[in-house]
Amino acid sequence: EAGVAQSPRYKIIEKRQSVAFWCNPISGHATLYWYQQILGQGPKLLIQFQNNGVVDDSQLPKDRFSAERLKGVDSTLKIQPAKLEDSAVYLCASSPMGGANEKLFFGSGTQLSVL
């Protein structure tokens, strides 16, 4: 079974530039999540999709972050403009239905460095 695919693996940009991350979840998984993991901290949920609808984006800084999952399959997370404090690993995860007891399957993440 193919896992959650993310790209790029690493990205280095300067502050005020824009950046985009891509995620392809496990085939058939309805729920897709984007997490931000700052060094030394646990992952923090940014946004959760159920198919192509947003379930929770309460912790997404909407003035600079945006995400879409137009066809209910793969997803893109964008930051524009980036700030120094956005340096983190961005993790994508998916699960079959989004239930509270479900196992989440994580990708390897995109490590972003903002200089």
Added chain:
Amino acid sequence: GDSVTQMEGPVTLSEEAFLTINCTYTATGYPSLFWYVQYPGEGLQLLLKATKADDKGSNKGFEATYRKETTSFHLEKGSVQVSDSAVYFCALTGTASKLTFGTGTRLQVTL
């Protein structure tokens, strides 16, 4: 809101030593509790879970028991191996079904 507190690392043990990583939580209602593990260079993966009080989750020799009276879910293993070196995250899903993580505990096992 929901929160998870883990013991700070790093934890350094010799092979075959006993492991305990403490985890306590704050949540309303009856959360489900999880341990995720991140091996070097790999993505997070579920290690074990428990969905109700007094349940014991187990996998790969690791165990954790859901203790509602102490709001804890401590991770234990009787004999660690070098291959267990990783970062371990305690997590919960509360009433909002959102997975909330602790800060992680790095385990280093030496020969």
